[in-house]
Amino acid sequence: MKFTSSVAAAFGLAASGLVEAVDFNFIQRSGFNYGATDNTGRCRTYDDFKNLMNRAHNLPNAPSQFKQATARLYTSIQCGTTNTPISAFQAAMDTNTPILIGLWASAGRGNYENELNALLAAERQYGARFTDLIMGISVGSEDLYRSSPQGVANKAGVGATGAEIEGYIGWLRDWVRGTRLETKPIGHVDTYTAWELPENQGVARAVDWLGHNGFPYWESNKANAIANAKANFEAGVAVTNRIANGKRVWVTETGWPHKGPNSGAAVASIDNARRYWTEVGCPQFGFRNVFWYTLVDANVDQSSISFGITPLNSANPFYSLAC
Numbered sequence: 001m002k003f004t005s006s007v008a009a010a011f012g013l014a015a016s017g018l019v020e021a022v023d024f025n026f027i028q029r030s031g032f033n034y035g036a037t038d039n040t041g042r043c044r045t046y047d048d049f050k051n052l053m054n055r056a057h058n059l060p061n062a063p064s065q066f067k068q069a070t071a072r073l074y075t076s077i078q079c080g081t082t083n084t085p086i087s088a089f090q091a092a093m094d095t096n097t098p099i100l101i102g103l104w105a106s107a108g109r110g111n112y113e114n115e116l117n118a119l120l121a122a123e124r125q126y127g128a129r130f131t132d133l134i135m136g137i138s139v140g141s142e143d144l145y146r147s148s149p150q151g152v153a154n155k156a157g158v159g160a161t162g163a164e165i166e167g168y169i170g171w172l173r174d175w176v177r178g179t180r181l182e183t184k185p186i187g188h189v190d191t192y193t194a195w196e197l198p199e200n201q202g203v204a205r206a207v208d209w210l211g212h213n214g215f216p217y218w219e220s221n222k223a224n225a226i227a228n229a230k231a232n233f234e235a236g237v238a239v240t241n242r243i244a245n246g247k248r249v250w251v252t253e254t255g256w257p258h259k260g261p262n263s264g265a266a267v268a269s270i271d272n273a274r275r276y277w278t279e280v281g282c283p284q285f286g287f288r289n290v291f292w293y294t295l296v297d298a299n300v301d302q303s304s305i306s307f308g309i310t311p312l313n314s315a316n317p318f319y320s321l322a323c
Helices: 006-008 045-055 064-068 090-097 108-126 141-148 149-154 162-176 198-207 226-244 268-285
Strands: 030-034 072-073 098-105 134-141 184-189 210-214 248-253 291-294
Touching: 030 045, 030 064, 045 064, 045 072, 045 090, 064 108, 072 090, 090 108, 090 291, 098 226, 108 162, 134 141, 134 149, 134 210, 134 226, 141 149, 141 162, 141 184, 162 184, 162 198, 198 226, 210 226, 226 248, 226 268, 268 291
Parallel strands: 030 072, 030 291, 072 098, 098 134, 134 184, 184 210, 210 248, 248 291
Antiparallel strands: none
């Protein structure tokens, strides 16, 4: 089922190409990204994940979609192990948290095989209690961006090519055949600048859904003040929608920092972070899957900037989450 033009206009989605195929029997969920480590680089434990997931379910004044806030993971391997299932899986089951599985795909074939083994081990160990919570499986995160000329110029780190990601997707489909994971939609997460590259169109064809990471704050090559953030975000999503060609687009990362350095005309402040949540987040919650960046800061490479909506040791948000 698709939005009619009148329904799309009512939700402000028709402009900038934001309309996509929508199944209203499919619950559009909202939640947060969860890395395997905390802001000091320490491996997160079961208790860490459980406490954060419970915090996400009970955020004051948050929209109703966050009462069962989802969790997007970047890896299926418990930090510090070779292929032990990440403890976030058990935490998700114990907190009734829907999860977007992540398989890290930028560390070579051996590590990717470990990711597959960890996921399959969890399926065997936990059964339907685990797999019933899985929204989808993401093969990689921004691997195409990191391997692109833009990513290389920005020294973004090791990535993977489109051909490699296509191969990993096929590998996953082969390995989950006959398991409870077989019917889970498979996707890949990247930036719109990577999705639109010709060499990555095979990945777009191979997946069931496309993940969109969009941060207008970082787009200093544009007029990127907060007043333009909504338009810049929508322009990026429109590119990913075009590449998706009718497949679902999930917003897998977006947010605005409440403190940090300026990025072009973008200013990090509590007022601007709140405005971004209201103008960009609120229209998306309930109409597509959204994974906000982030509940608490956990990127050791971003010590001078804060995207977290709550402090490390408090469940009280820095700004109102009401829509």
